[in-house]
Amino acid sequence: MTQAAILCRGLVKTYDEVTAVDGLDLEVRAGECFGLLGPNGAGKTTTVEILEGLNAPTAGQVEVLGMRWDRDEHALRQRIGVSLQETHLPDKLTVEEVALLFRSFFSRGRDVSEVLDMVGLREKKKSWVEKLSGGQKQRLAVGCALVSDPDLLFLDEPTTGLDPQSRRQLWDVVQGFKAQGRTVLLTTHYMDEAERLCDRVAVIDRGKVIALGTPAELVASIGGQQVIEVGFENGVALEDGELRNLPGVRRVSRAGGGVSLAVDRLHETLPALLGLAQERRAQLSRLATHHATLEDVFVTLTGRQLRE
């Protein structure tokens, strides 16, 4: 890999008593789609806004595209595209007018009609913003970030609150941008979004990076390809130690009143688990298995759910 698109070291941001970002290191490589995955309040937005030059860090160094916000703000703004977590674009402008307004701030960039094609809003270019659906508004917001033909695109929770179809349409836009060799930094609390879009993911919790790697590496790090989730009803709970001794179990973690077992060989572990439960007269309130996901990574690392 060549030059890093984003480099930050020891990033700290405190508001009065609260520490939002607590010594965070990141390196985003040029040409990759990098995801910050974490629950609400983990410090993702604060981190991104510092990287976007909208918020000043309390401590730490930030380098974006080899430049620094305190020295090169204007040049840097010409080369990045930003979509904030929430922006209400003016209701009574047309799609085309909004895009043209944003285009006018940049000295170079794409034609507005080209950008509207990219985000699938060509038919809507004469519609007022207030007439757009949530997904269309979000695509317009991303379109406004693309008018400058940026080298680096920031997307803060781009699909939060959207229906599945709108989410897929937005993912297509991001993948199209990435296919041109550009860099994307996105935050999300959806594991499927991170798995689908991101080359690498940093799992963020309480202002720190607690895990970093490709989605496959992260999933593999919990030790099993499958996850068994089990809950007990009548107060008879099985000890972590005896669960860990079941065949094929790689890791045991507890979250939300249940237990999840990361396992290699489902067909061996499951009968053994049921046998143990019967032996102890423990009644199961819940039993489910699924392929391990980034959600399980988060649960394993923090003992909490992503969407808590």
Place this chain on the structure above:
Amino acid sequence: MTPNPLWELTLTRLRLFFREPSAVFWTFGFPLALSLALGIAFRNRPPEPVRIGVSGSGASDRLVRGLESADGLRVSHFRDEAEVRKALRTGGVDAAVLVRGAAEEPALPATGVGRRPEHPIEILHDPTRPESRVARALAADAIQRAAGRADAVAVAERAVTEPGSRYIDFLIPGLIGMNVMSSGMWGIGYVVVEMRTRKLLKRLVATPMSRAQFLWSFVLMRSAFLFIELPALLVFGWFAFKVGVAGSLALLVAVALLGALCFSGIGLLVASRAQNTQTVSGIINAVMLPMFIGSGVFFSTARFPDWLQKPLRLLPLTALNDSMRAVMIDGAGIAAVARPAALLAVLAAASFALALRIFRWR
């Protein structure tokens, strides 16, 4: 071809304004409706006669005839003193004349002690009502003349109605000033804060947009509106009430433009820190209220005591109203409006510079 950002920003402001029908009404329709209503309420009528009530015997004698034939008096007769007093009390007449014969019994029962000696003629008036004082003076004069008083010196009289002395002549420049102020304050202050709460400001500063150009776009929008607001009120004033412009139209436009710039700057200033629209509404009202009252929109600042005159003259709306009245009514030239115009220019530059400095973009 890269579009020009200042042009696009200004165009955006104009589009958003004209696509909001209620904003258009409050900026253009409301002042017209207000000046129509006030113009009708305070229209000048022909001078009204002063009303005198007369009671008492001998109502046919020459003194009463003298009252009846005097100019500008309208005499009505009442049966007795109680009735004419009632009419005076309720505003039916402005003054009452009681005529008593020499041997006549008092119409009201004597209360005993401290009764005043009787005169043949008595005038009742209420000194707290200006029209009643006028009625007293005119009635006394008519009675004395009828009784044979001659003028000691001949005085020539001429009735004069100065052009521009009607209330509507005073009102139209004041309404223009008020409109320039309130549409600047609301049209900029409120809109900017709304953009802040909607995170649009934050989104804009994430681009290389020039912050000064962003603020300038509001100033340009306000200046453009002036060329709609000002002609609308002037044309309306001319056709509805024959309110003209005595001085130079170009000077009037220049003064109004300075006022629009000044209130654009103040509008940006009040919006520079506020985090929500309730706060900015409060600030706007607090800033405008003293000027609504003290800057001579509806009544002259001369009504305030002397010690207030100097501070009132420092208010931007006072400066704007005074110079517009000077041009519209007195036909004043540049020299006469130089001081208030300079005040407007200084306030405009200072408020714009301060707003740009302390503006909260997030």
